[in-house]
Amino acid sequence: MSGKDLANYLEQRVAMLGISRSEVARRADISRQTWYRLLSADLTDAKLSTITRLAEALETTPLHLLRLYLDEGVDRVHLNGASNDAGGFLARTLETPANRVSPSGN
Structure with missing residues (x-):
């Protein structure tokens, strides 16, 4: 898995959208702990539902995030x-x- 590729993309996407990290977690309805573990490439067992909600919050597709996550x-x-x-x-x-x-x- 490539948590680092996903983490880099997440950081870039948050900056591109001009929203705070906390706002992304709120929009995706995921815990701040899960969100920060994704950002630090420390989460190796993310649920598909988490990836899907995160994609919606970041205005991208779950497929794109999955490709990065699965490398x-x-x-x-x-x-x-x-x-x-x-x-x-x-x-x-x-x-x-x-x-x-x-x-x-x-």
Whole structure:
């Protein structure tokens, strides 16, 4: 997992939106402790619901945050069907035409 990549993105996104860290935690309805553990790359077991609420609060997509968190971008995973790990499954699932998301989130 790449908690550092996610933490860097979170910091940049908060600055870009011009909101406080506390406001993000409030909007996402997550504890300040969880939020600060994400920001310090100290959380290795974030719940999908946390990532989803955080994405909404930061006006981005859960998929984008998951890719950063899992450090398994589709471009770095072999999609030959041989991988049985969670990252490979996620990548194969995301590569199906019905699930493709543009980089802008549209």
